[in-house]
Amino acid sequence: MDPSPARSRNPWSWIPSLYFSEGIPYVVVMTLSVVMYKNLKISNTEIALYTSWLYLPWIIKPLWSPLVEMFRTKRFWIVSLQFLIGLAFALVALTVPAPNFFRATLAMFWLLAFSSATHDIAADGFYMLAQPAHQQAAFVGVRSTFYRLAMIGVQGGLVSLAGSLEKSSGDVAYAWTLVFILLAAVFVVVGIYHFFMLPKPAVDHSTGRRQNLVVDFLAVFAAFFRKPGIAIIITFLLLYRFAEAQLLKLVIPFLLDGREVGGLGLTTQQVGFAYGTVGVIALTLGGLLGGWVISRVGLKRMLWPMICIMNLPNLVFVFLALTQPTNLWLIGGGLAVEQFGYGFGFTAYLLYMIMVADGEHRTAHYALCTGFMALGMMLPGMPAGWIQDQLGYPNFFLWVCAATIPSFAAAALIKIDPAFGKKT
Numbered sequence: 184m185d186p187s188p189a190r191s192r193n194p195w196s197w198i199p200s201l202y203f204s205e206g207i208p209y210v211v212v213m214t215l216s217v218v219m220y221k222n223l224k225i226s227n228t229e230i231a232l233y234t235s236w237l238y239l240p241w242i243i244k245p246l247w248s249p250l251v252e253m254f255r256t257k258r259f260w261i262v263s264l265q266f267l268i269g270l271a272f273a274l275v276a277l278t279v280p281a282p283n284f285f286r287a288t289l290a291m292f293w294l295l296a297f298s299s300a301t302h303d304i305a306a307d308g309f310y311m312l313a314q315p316a317h318q319q320a321a322f323v324g325v326r327s328t329f330y331r332l333a334m335i336g337v338q339g340g341l342v343s344l345a346g347s348l349e350k351s352s353g354d355v356a357y358a359w360t361l362v363f364i365l366l367a368a369v370f371v372v373v374g375i376y377h378f379f380m381l382p383k384p385a386v387d388h389s390t391g392r393r394q395n396l397v398v399d400f401l402a403v404f405a406a407f408f409r410k411p412g413i414a415i416i417i418t419f420l421l422l423y424r425f426a427e428a429q430l431l432k433l434v435i436p437f438l439l440d441g442r443e444v445g446g447l448g449l450t451t452q453q454v455g456f457a458y459g460t461v462g463v464i465a466l467t468l469g470g471l472l473g474g475w476v477i478s479r480v481g482l483k484r485m486l487w488p489m490i491c492i493m494n495l496p497n498l499v500f501v502f503l504a505l506t507q508p509t510n511l512w513l514i515g516g517g518l519a520v521e522q523f524g525y526g527f528g529f530t531a532y533l534l535y536m537i538m539v540a541d542g543e544h545r546t547a548h549y550a551l552c553t554g555f556m557a558l559g560m561m562l563p564g565m566p567a568g569w570i571q572d573q574l575g576y577p578n579f580f581l582w583v584c585a586a587t588i589p590s591f592a593a594a595a596l597i598k599i600d601p602a603f604g605k606k607t
Contacts, residue, residue: 192380192381192382196380197377197380197381197382198310198326198329199326199329200329200373200376200377200380201261201306201309201310201326201377201381202306202326202327202329202330202333203329203330203332203333203336204265204333204370204373204377205299205302205303205306205330205333206329206330206331206332206333206334206337207333207336207337207366207369207370208268208271208295208296208298208299208302209241209299209303210333210334210337210338211272211295211337211366212234212237212292212295212296212299213234213237213238214334214337214338214435215337215338215341215342215362216234216237216288216292217230217234217432217435217436218342218345218435218439218451218454219279219288219345219359220234220285221435221436221439221440222345222349222355222358222359222439222451223284223285223355223356223359225285226568226572227433227436227568227571227572228568228569228572229285229568230432230436230568231432231433231564231565231566231567231568231569231571232565232566232568232569233289234292234432234564235432235560235561235562235564235565235567236561236565237292237293237296238557238558238560238561238564239296239557239561240293240296240297240299240300240301241296241300241303241553241554241557242554242555242557242558242561243554244300244301244303244304244550244553244554245547245550245551245554247301248304248547248550249400251301251304251305251308257305257306257308257309257312258309258381258383260301260302260304260305261302261305261306261309261377261381262374262377262378262381264298264301264302264305265302265370265373265374265377266370266371266374267294267298268295268298268299268302268370269366269367269368269369269370269371269373269374270367271291271294271295271298272295272363272364272366272367272370273363273364273367274291274294275288275291275292275295275363276359276360276361276362276363276364276367277360278290278291279356279359279360279363280356280357280360284356304550309381310326312384312386313381313382313384327470328467331463331466331467331470334459334463334466335459335460335463335464337459338455338458338459338460338462338463339455339456339459339460339463340455340459340460341362341365341366341455342451342452342454342455342459343451343452343455343456343459343460344362344365344455345358345359345362345451345455346358346450346451346452346453346454346455347452348361348362349451350450350452403547403548404547404551406542406548407547407548407551410539412597412598415593415596415597416539416597417555418593418596419535419593419594419596419597420536420552420555420556420559421555421558421559421562421593422559422589422590422592422593423490423532423559423590423593423594424529424532424556424559424560424563424590425559425563425586425587425589425590426494426497426563426583426584426586426587426590427493427494427497427525428559428560428561428562428563428564428567429563429564429567429570429582429583429586430497430500430567430580430583431560431564432564432567432568433567433568433571433576433579434458434500435454435458436568436571437500437503437504437576438453438454438457438458438514439451439454440576442507445504445507445575445576445577446576447503447507447508447514449511449514453511456511456515457511457514457515457518458518461515461518461519462515462518462519462521462522463522464519465518465519465520465522465523465526466522466523466525466526467526468523468526469522469523469524469525469526469527469528469529469530470526470527470529470530472527473485473489473526473527473528473529473530473531474530474534477530477531477534481601481602481603482531482534482535482538482599482603483599483600483601483603484601485531486531486535486594486599487594489527489528489530489531490528490531490590490591490594491528492524492527492528493524493525493527493528493529494524494528494584494587494590494591495524496520496521496523496524496525497521497580497583497584497587498584499517499518499520499521500517500521500580500583501577501580501581501584502517503517504576504577504579504580505577532556534603535597535599536549536552536553536556537549538599538600538603539552540552563586570582
């Protein structure tokens, strides 16, 4: 049976599901793993260090992106990798109850991370191949929205589900095993769905191997590093989220830790609601507003307001750590303010990467930009748990506020076309 007719399909039949499924494994690796390890009594130092290393596949994915071009179709890669991601989820479920679960589950998360990063390459390439330019523009908001919905589903729905299962069974490992079995089943269904529903554009084909492949491959990299002001560009990409990278690794441990050690003592279900649902909705709204504002006045005029709005709400965590409120709505409101500011300010970063990548090799150069973006999250995040263990939560969040200074310094050095991002 032909899995999909040669003619193009309605984009609504596959773009929402494709980007929802693209978001799930990334959020599982970056966020759900932190919640699980905190529930299983792993220390903040170990959580921050080892889960930060999981950014690595997204940093180095440009190194194997040509393989996705050379062998088979993007459609083939998408469907195959979705089944592989489902297998990785199943393997996590099998290793959670094991005596050496920390090492075993980390190995499975590495498999999941590499599979997810490769799936990102194929999905983003397929998005550009499977529809004309005007539809790409029309659906860019749709793909972002469904990616954010995946975040809500994981950080809100699955975290709350894990908390409910833990409460009913009294067994943390059993609760997380069931969560990952559910994820594995979802990705089997997703893979089957996309096998039948993804279109088969004629331009989606392998490029094959060429004798000068290495030369061409290196030329693309060389063109990126020959861009004017590349040292300043890379500095900005690495430092824009220097403070946020440290904060993100300790938010969930702070919310879950007992009040006697400086945390807020929330249950897993409460974290799923306050941070995973309310927070992500605020993050999405901030991103949508940020994109609209830049389209009105341009990126250059909005860069400084946006970097301020992204970093100043970090003071919310200083307040929460000093006062340790018990009202969930107050906590959720504080998280919403911080996440809204983060979503609003992060839009400027995304558009700056698009501006830097513009040119003949925009796809490969954008992948390089996202690699530096991931590196800028991994390196500051690795020691964050150790810093918090040394300082305690109130002083750690004060340190995070001070760590915004390099972001402002890097922003002062870059050059932006005044017209870039402004609707014409």
